[in-house]
Amino acid sequence: MVNRIFFIMILIGLPLSVIGSLMHWSPVIMFIVYCLTIVALAGYMGRATESLAIVAGPRVGGLLNATFGNAVELIISIFALKEGLVTVVLASLTGSVLGNLLLVAGLSFFIGGLKYKRQIFNVFDARHNSGLLIFSVILAFVIPEVFSMEMNDADTFTLSIGISVILILLYLAALFFKLVSHRGIYQHEADKVEEHEEPEWGKWRALIVLLAATVAVGYVSENLVHTFDIVAEKFGWSEIFIGIIIVAIVGNAAEHASAILMAYKNKMNIAVEIAVGSTLQVAMFVAPILVIASLFFDTRMSLVFTMPELISMITAVFLTIAITNDGETNWFEGGTLLAAYIIMGIGFYLL
Template sequence: MFSRIFFLLVVIGMPLSIIGSVFHWTPLLMFVIYCLTIIALASYMGRATESLAIVTGPRIGGLLNATFGNAVELIISIFALKAGLIEVVLASLTGSVLGNLLLVAGLSFFIGGLKYKRQSFNVYDARHNAGLLTFAVIVAFVIPEVFSQTMNDERTLVLSVGISIILISLYLAALLFKLVTHRGVYQRKDETIDEHENPEWSGKLATTILFISTLAVAYVSENLVHTFEIVAERLGWSELFIGVIIVAIVGNAAEHASAVIMAYKNKMDVAVEIAVGSTLQIAMFVAPILVIISLMFAEKMPLVFTLPELIAMATAVLLTIVISNDGDTNWFEGATLLAAYIIMGIGFYLL
């Protein structure tokens, strides 16, 4: 059912996106068309990565899904940087962290918990991710904000670039640790791969669909960015709310859907890897890359968030660690994460 809906959205949305941008339709209408089209395209990216990941196991599968899911957000953010919308980019990064840890993980735990009384996942991965989340969000994001209080803009940017290089290096080291040097060392005894599961698409077809979807998202995203300021003005939304809620949900639609589907199938290792792995990738790779890319544009982006953004992200990290550190979850823990996301969403809307 959903696959047909997304197919229709792509078939209708792509032509309307092109026609509307050529004939300059009203920005509010185009904003809705662009968002729906990106969500539909993201679903195809999610299905393609799921097909590619079936034979690779939960870690690589989750990493693939998170990587191509975050590709949408990276593309949107680059065009926003080019347009000088620094606040929107930082807010969208905040929204990705909150969305992945509270909305995606919360929905996964809740939907999966309605079908199964208890669901478990690799506790060793959970503890490993807890340390990285603490470092990436609470340490690497808070330090620039604290030190920038006594620095000028130039020194703050130098500090941000330095921290960005360290974050990228540690993220690559984390991948080396999980996928190469310690692959299988912390595997659960009952962790197995379903050898009888068949991919929806062949590897060749999945790769082709992934490539085409990414190109289409790049085109639509560039046009979407140009509607932000007008839509914010007409609807009374702040750029902070657009970045934290709207851009984050649209940009992460692929892994949102995939994580919930995996949880419903009781594949919690994949679901958790998508939600937490995507957060780590945003914090330790996408955000630092955007800081470095911004050096090529007129307006540079330091890795300095506002106080509400920092407190919201730190709270989301701590709550996720407390709930997931035992490797076991249920629907009530999912509801707790969702409640936290709604509370923060209301707060950012009213700011």
């Protein structure tokens, strides 16, 4: 049923996106059309990556899902960066961290916990990810904020470039560690409960769908960015709220759907890998890539967040670590994460 709805949304949304942008329809109406179209396209990206995940295994599958899920947001952010909307881009990165750790993980734990009283996942992966979360979100994002108080903009940007290169290198090393050098070393009972399942699509069909959906998302995202200013003025939203809530939710729609579905099927290894792995990818790869990409645009972007953004991300990281470090979860812990997300959402709306 949901897949049919997404198909109809794409069938209607893509032509309307093209016609509306050419005929300059109301930006508010087009903002809604673009968002719904991206969500539907993200749904197809989620189905394709889920098929690949069944073939490749939970870790690779979770990585694929996170990568193509973040591809949507990366595309939106590059176009926003091109327009000089640095505040929106930084806010969308904050929104991704908060959305993945609190909203995606929270909904996954909550919905999965309603069906199963106790759900387990690989505790070794959870502890490994905890260290990377502290390094990438807290250390790498706090250092530019602190040093920027004693630096000019040029030096702060240079520091951000250096940190970005280190983050990318460490992220690649982390992938090599998990997928090559230490693959299968840290086994857990949760790894043995994954049921054999036939993929919905074959490998090549899934890859073609991913490629086509990514291209379509790129086109729609470029048009979406052009509506931000007018929509913000119309509804009284700040650029920070648009980035943290709207762009983050739309950009991560594929991950939201996939992680929740995996949790409902009690495939918690994949669900956690999507939620936490996506956060790490945003902090250690997407954010650094955007900093480096800003070298080619008129407006440079440093890794300097506002204090509310920084404190929110730090709080989300520590709360997630406290809940996931034991390798098991339930609906109440999911509800706790969701409550934290709602509190922060209210705060950013009122800014």
